[in-house]
Amino acid sequence: MSRVPSNVPAPAEQMIAALIPAPLPRASPPRPPLPRLPAPRTGPDLADAQLDVGRLDPSGRISARPLLHRLGWPPGHRIQFDIAHDAITATSSPTARHTVGATGLLAIPSAIRQLCHLTAGDVVVLLANPGRDLLLIHPARTVAQFLAERFATDDDA
Numbered sequence: 001m002s003r004v005p006s007n008v009p010a011p012a013e014q015m016i017a018a019l020i021p022a023p024l025p026r027a028s029p030p031r032p033p034l035p036r037l038p039a040p041r042t043g044p045d046l047a048d049a050q051l052d053v054g055r056l057d058p059s060g061r062i063s064a065r066p067l068l069h070r071l072g073w074p075p076g077h078r079i080q081f082d083i084a085h086d087a088i089t090a091t092s093s094p095t096a097r098h099t100v101g102a103t104g105l106l107a108i109p110s111a112i113r114q115l116c117h118l119t120a121g122d123v124v125v126l127l128a129n130p131g132r133d134l135l136l137i138h139p140a141r142t143v144a145q146f147l148a149e150r151f152a153t154d155d156d157a
Contacts, residue, residue: 035086035116037138037146049129053140057105058120060113064135065104067128071135075102081112088112088137108137 050070054062073079073092077100080093088108101107108118116139118124123140 034139034142034145037086037142048131049127052126052128054124054126056108056113056118056120056122056124059107060110060118060120061101061105061107062124062126062137063104064106064126064128067126067135068100068104068106070128071130071133073100075100075104079106081109083112083115086142088116090135090137092133106135 050067052064052067054064056062068074068077078093078096079090079098079100080096081098082089082091090106098107098109113119118139125138125140125143127136127138128134129136
């Protein structure tokens with residue numbers, strides 16, 4: 001058996017191209033379309049609704065104290081978050097995992113923010129409806145797109 005002298009460097013490792021194919025070129029996945037706003041409701045349950053605008057902080061929290069007060073949701077109040085009709089909904093639930101923060105801030109869960117493409121600094125439009133114990137949260141860009149489409153005319157094209 002022959003012995004390799006210790007002063008001879010080992011050959012550099014080389015990948016075998018036939019075993020490791022070149023990566024396929026892939027385009028980035030298309031962005032999903034922006035969500036549509038729910039159809040406007042009519043009736044007495046919107047008579048006491050109130051709008052506000054907020055901005056997400058780096059932790060995904062929104063200062064919505066006036067709306068939370070109007071809904072009767074004090075700090076520690078349990079809230080269930082869902083996505084329904086292309087909006088984030090927050091409703092009271094005694095078994096919910098999320099609560100209103102001690103300072104009255106509303107922390108939107110990370111998974112919900114990701115599904116709605118919300119990041120720190122994004123502006124959101126909030127609608128509190130005390131009659132239904134409901135808080136709707138829409139990205140401002142969705143509301144702006146809805147309004148632009150709603151009032152666009154063929155003459156503007």
